[in-house]
Amino acid sequence: MAAREPGAAAGTAAPLPITVEAVSKAFGAVQALVDVDVRVRAGEFLSLIGPSGCGKTTLLKIMAGLVPADRGRVTIGERVVTGPGQECSVVFQDFALLPWATAQRNVEFGLLLRGVDPAARAARARGAIAKVGLGGFENAYPAQLSGGMQQRVGLARALAVNPRVLLMDEPFASIDEQTRRVFQDDLLGLWSQERKTVVLVTHSMEEAIYLSDRVVVLSPRPGRVHQTLDVPLPRPREAGDVRATAEFARLVDGLWKVLRKLQ
Amino acid sequence: MTVAALVGLAVAWELVGRLDASMFLPPLSRVAVTWWQLLQDGTLARAASSSLVSLVKGFVPAAVLGVVVGFAMGRFAVVRYVLDGWVNALMSAPLSALVPILIALFGVRDTVVAATVFMFSFFVIVVNTLTGVRGADRSLVDMARAFGATEMALFGRIYLPAALPAVMLGLRLGVVQAVKGMVVGEMLISLVGLGERLIYYGNTFLITELYAVILSVLVVALLAGHLAQACDRALVRWK
Amino acid sequence: MVLALRAASVVAFLLLWEWAARVPISFAFPSPGATLAALVALVRSGALPAATLISLQSLLLGFGAAVLIGVPLGLVMGVVRPVGRVGRVYLDLLIALPTAALVPLVILSFGINVLSSAVIVFVFSAPFVIMNAYGGVRDVRPRLVEMARAFDASWGQLFTRIVLPSALPMILAGIRYALSRAFVGLIVAELLLSPFGLGRLIMSSRSMFEHDRMFATVLWTLLFAGTALAAVARVEARLLRWRA
Numbered sequence: 001m002a003a004r005e006p007g008a009a010a011g012t013a014a015p016l017p018i019t020v021e022a023v024s025k026a027f028g029a030v031q032a033l034v035d036v037d038v039r040v041r042a043g044e045f046l047s048l049i050g051p052s053g054c055g056k057t058t059l060l061k062i063m064a065g066l067v068p069a070d071r072g073r074v075t076i077g078e079r080v081v082t083g084p085g086q087e088c089s090v091v092f093q094d095f096a097l098l099p100w101a102t103a104q105r106n107v108e109f110g111l112l113l114r115g116v117d118p119a120a121r122a123a124r125a126r127g128a129i130a131k132v133g134l135g136g137f138e139n140a141y142p143a144q145l146s147g148g149m150q151q152r153v154g155l156a157r158a159l160a161v162n163p164r165v166l167l168m169d170e171p172f173a174s175i176d177e178q179t180r181r182v183f184q185d186d187l188l189g190l191w192s193q194e195r196k197t198v199v200l201v202t203h204s205m206e207e208a209i210y211l212s213d214r215v216v217v218l219s220p221r222p223g224r225v226h227q228t229l230d231v232p233l234p235r236p237r238e239a240g241d242v243r244a245t246a247e248f249a250r251l252v253d254g255l256w257k258v259l260r261k262l263q
Numbered sequence: 264m265t266v267a268a269l270v271g272l273a274v275a276w277e278l279v280g281r282l283d284a285s286m287f288l289p290p291l292s293r294v295a296v297t298w299w300q301l302l303q304d305g306t307l308a309r310a311a312s313s314s315l316v317s318l319v320k321g322f323v324p325a326a327v328l329g330v331v332v333g334f335a336m337g338r339f340a341v342v343r344y345v346l347d348g349w350v351n352a353l354m355s356a357p358l359s360a361l362v363p364i365l366i367a368l369f370g371v372r373d374t375v376v377a378a379t380v381f382m383f384s385f386f387v388i389v390v391n392t393l394t395g396v397r398g399a400d401r402s403l404v405d406m407a408r409a410f411g412a413t414e415m416a417l418f419g420r421i422y423l424p425a426a427l428p429a430v431m432l433g434l435r436l437g438v439v440q441a442v443k444g445m446v447v448g449e450m451l452i453s454l455v456g457l458g459e460r461l462i463y464y465g466n467t468f469l470i471t472e473l474y475a476v477i478l479s480v481l482v483v484a485l486l487a488g489h490l491a492q493a494c495d496r497a498l499v500r501w502k
Numbered sequence: 503m504v505l506a507l508r509a510a511s512v513v514a515f516l517l518l519w520e521w522a523a524r525v526p527i528s529f530a531f532p533s534p535g536a537t538l539a540a541l542v543a544l545v546r547s548g549a550l551p552a553a554t555l556i557s558l559q560s561l562l563l564g565f566g567a568a569v570l571i572g573v574p575l576g577l578v579m580g581v582v583r584p585v586g587r588v589g590r591v592y593l594d595l596l597i598a599l600p601t602a603a604l605v606p607l608v609i610l611s612f613g614i615n616v617l618s619s620a621v622i623v624f625v626f627s628a629p630f631v632i633m634n635a636y637g638g639v640r641d642v643r644p645r646l647v648e649m650a651r652a653f654d655a656s657w658g659q660l661f662t663r664i665v666l667p668s669a670l671p672m673i674l675a676g677i678r679y680a681l682s683r684a685f686v687g688l689i690v691a692e693l694l695l696s697p698f699g700l701g702r703l704i705m706s707s708r709s710m711f712e713h714d715r716m717f718a719t720v721l722w723t724l725l726f727a728g729t730a731l732a733a734v735a736r737v738e739a740r741l742l743r744w745r746a
Contacts, residue, residue: 064652084654096649100667100744110653112663141744161653268591287611344504345511355731357685359602359693360723363708363716367531439598446600451693458602462694465606473607480603481595488598 055223321380333392383444395429564623576635626687634676638669
């Protein structure tokens with residue numbers, strides 16, 4: 001798959017592969033996931049999609065080490081996931097920003113928890129803020145920022161700790177469409193410069209096709225892998241007019257047909 | 264869980280009381296006996312009925328007037344601007360400081376208690392009513408206007424139902440404050456009611472009787488609160 | 503415009519007061535002028551400042567204890583669920599009870615001194631400090647805890663960096679409300695206790711039919727309480743600048 005070398009930017013660690021083997025999870029009497037097998041290649045952009053309640057967010061949280069699997073296991077690189085790890089970062093749908101902290105302090109948060117000293121923290125945070133295009137807003141509080149800007153802070157926070165794996169839980173769901181498109185392109189731009197393994201949970205077919213190398217479709221509860229679609233669209237996609245191509249439409253339609261049968 | 268905690272407290276009280284650690288902490292059983300005696304000889308009934316009469320005499324006007332003023336303030340900006348400062352200032356003020364003034368106005372009579380009750384509960388009711396009216400969804404008001412609603416219709420069909428939960432909350436809080444005002448007022452004039460009994464037993468060192476009255480006051484407070492809550496639930500079912 | 507209306511209402515109030523004194527609404531009801539004169543005289547003679555100082559002692563002792571003991575207690579209740587559930591029951595009872603009813607008991611137990619009024623101030627204000635600290639911990643957004651856990655935060659970090667800052671607004675609001683309750687307790691204690699502070703001044707003026715002095719002291723007390731509360735509100739606003 002990878003036509004280019006991962007981890008081009010200096011100081012970035014190489015991306016890691018993720019292996020999900022026979023993972024099952026139940027919440028009380030509700031079986032959320034059953035026997036899920038997913039293999040994410042290092043540096044790949046993978047989307048998880050499926051009908052409501054299919055367990056895609058649960059699967060992401062299991063990868064993040066926030067929720068333990070009942071059966072099976074998840075391996076990130078060499079590490080078997082038993083809890084949150086230093087090589088992963090999570091971006092949340094509702095941004096999860098500390099309302100009492102400025103953008104700068106919010107971005108520093110992950111670094112702070114890891115004991116990075118104040119000067120280095122501040123510098124890395126500023127760098128991350130600049131990277132997501134929020135330069136100048138370091139001292140703004142979340143309440144003063146729009147939804148799109150708040151999520152950029154969330155992304156900056158995730159990137160500041162130099163993760164090798166980026167886990168995103170419907171990151172653009174709370175953002176309006178125009179802002180979303182710009183954000184998606186910026187995300188692809190960042191990702192091409194500093195390759196990470198990305199797993200993105202989404203309910204938007206168009207988004208899944210536009211961003212990913214592969215799309216994993218989960219079946220309705222109990223969730224299992226129903227089908228995996230390849231997205232052979234050429235990169236970089238943010239530069240061109242990919243959405244207008246016939247190939248793009250064909251892929252989205254193909255995905256829709258798969259999902260429609262699951263409804 | 265609640266029951267367990269209360270039972271635990273009762274048991275602890277009984278045990279500690281038995282230890283005779285201090286003459287000021289009699290065992291619960293002795294308090295219960297005294298309470299029963301006071302009930303039998305009518306002391307509690309007399310005091311409680313006087314207290315409750317004052318409570319009603321003070322609370323009902325506070326409720327009616329409070330809701331009216333609150334509505335006026337919520338609906339008409341002019342009224343709000345004029346009265347806002349006073350209401351907010353008096354709501355957090357130690358109103359008990361004003362009781363001596365009430366005594367100067369009315370003399371040492373039970374009217375003072377009703378006046379104290381009124382004072383304690385009025386402002387809470389106003390503020391909550393005001394909040395409820397102001398919180399009425401603007402889009403509902405616009406919608407009703409668009410359909411040609413008159414001022415009366417707006418009041419009855421939009422503002423009133425929208426404000427009702429807040430008004431009920433205000434009345435519930437008002438009841439709690441009213442009971443507190445009742446006790447404070449009665450204690451300060453020391454003439455009638457449960458408050459008077461508290462002062463009397465305190466002055467005469469009748470500790471068990473004192474505890475019995477304190478518990479009775481608690482019961483009255485809890486009953487009033489639950490009654491208000493029941494009314495609230497009955498009236499605001501759509502929440 | 504708003505300012506004009508407010509000023510007008512104050513003027514209207516003063517005029518109403520003046521009229522009430524002239525009617526007279528009850529014998530020896532003092533006019534605004536007489537009240538002001540008495541206020542000045544009391545300040546000059548040192549009676550008012552002295553009484554205020556004594557009252558302040560009880561207030562600081564009782565309220566200070568309420569905050570120093572109440573906040574940690576509330577936090578513990580919030581973090582350790584079983585303690586919270588049990589404590590909640592006792593707290594609800596304490597808040598439902600008209601606290602003034604406990605005053606004779608406290609006076610009997612502790613005597614007629616500053617300690618008694620401090621204890622009363624404590625009983626009036628502590629439950630609200632505790633309740634709000636408890637509520638503040640319980641209201642922490644689960645998502646923020648999850649986010650911190652995703653960054654592998656330790657329990658200590660979760661508490662100091664998520665729970666405490668999250669709970670701070672409620673804790674401060676609780677402290678502010680508890681202060682207003684502390685003043686209520688102070689006044690009730692002193693009006694009933696009598697030998698001390700502002701309460702004594704009010705009661706003795708009343709019994710000596712010096713109504714202008716009584717009104718003046720009441721006014722002073724209300725202003726004193728109001729100023730203290732406004733100051734705390736200011737501090738609260740500064741600490742919570744990040745609020746939308």
